[in-house]
Amino acid sequence: MLVRLDPMTAPAIRIAGLHKHYGDLHAVDGLDLEIPRGEVFALLGPNGAGKSTTVEILEGFRKRTSGEVEVLGLDPQRAPKSWRTRVGVMLQTTSSATALTARESVSYAASLYPDPRDVDETLEAVGLTEKANAKAATLSGGQQRRLDVALAIVGRPELVFLDEPTTGFDPEARRHFWTLIEAMRGDGTTIVLTTHYLDEADRLADRIGIIANGRLVALDTPVGLRRRAAAARISWVEDGEERVEETGAPTALLRELLARHPGEIEGLQVVHPSLEEVYLQLIDDASHEARAPEEATS
Ligand SMILES: Nc1ncnc2c1ncn2[C@@H]1O[C@H](COP(=O)(O)OP(=O)(O)OP(=O)(O)O)[C@@H](O)[C@H]1O
Helix, strand or coil: CCCCCCCCCCCCEEEEEEEEEECCEEEEEEEEEEECCCCEEEEECCCCCCHHHHHHHHHCCCCCCEEEEEECCECCCCCCHHHHCCEEEECCCCCCCCCCEHHHHHHHHHCCCCCCCCHHHHHHHCCCHHHCCCEHHHCCHHHHHHHHHHHHHCCCCCEEEEECCCCCCCHHHHHHHHHHHHHHHHCCCEEEEECCCHHHHHHHCCEEEEEECCEEEEEECHHHHHHHCCCEEEEEEECCEEEEEEECCHHHHHHHHHHHCCCCCCCCEEECCCHHHHHHHHHHHHHHHHHHHHHHHC
16 A cells, blocks of 8 residues: 655655556566656566556556556546646657657647757757758658657656667667766656666666566666676686686685786686676576466466
């Protein structure tokens, strides 16, 4: 049960016991989560894990089966229109392929909000200045996604949902987008993004939630998640042969190596596990756990 809080100061998002069933499928299966204001939160998980369903419930576009949800202090299913102007939304599928130009689309969206950003500044922020007068329908896939980002942020939302925002972006556009997110974080905007790019989550997120089979299987800072894989991999060449050791105490092993080899240690590398390795392990563990009850009954 969510305790009543002042809607103006409540956390950006509160979720308690959220379930969403599609027939027999439990797409969201008992989710509890709180996201404070000003946080950049990344929701990760494999295809079909329940990320978009969760985000769409939070956006007020999908009804939940049960549980409680509060976004900026209000239930999205019952929130008044004024609530929607405080929330920016970028859906997973592009919504911008219209006959309007990029500038006209952003201007129109800006007209719906009480205190919008400057239209040209918004186009610049997403790297679309040169395409401002191009019809949205003629933009490339990546450019349309950039326009979607512009439409989500032009209203100067307190909270913005970005569902796989950089899918189709070239590497330069992704870097540009990261700078934009960092600037929005600097302004105190709460940002919830789903992504399949672990480097993006690692770089941008204050906290990461990993969801599998509709359940949160990890919730931590990027550093905290990486620390879960205790072992570092140290490799070097000794007597002409490559040696590799995995250790939870890399400094101790390095000291020992340095003592044994007073000179240069050939091919020395210390590699810490990436977020991707930790993520894949967590997802693998979750899928084994999900299968275990079925195996027990079959
Ligand atoms: N309208 C619907 N009717 C029936 N099943 C649905 C519906 N929408 C989603 N699902 C199912 O619910 C599960 C969760 O889907 P969801 O789109 O939330 O996953 P996701 O984590 O966002 O995946 P992806 O990374 O592929 O976008 C999937 O198994 C999907 O097939």
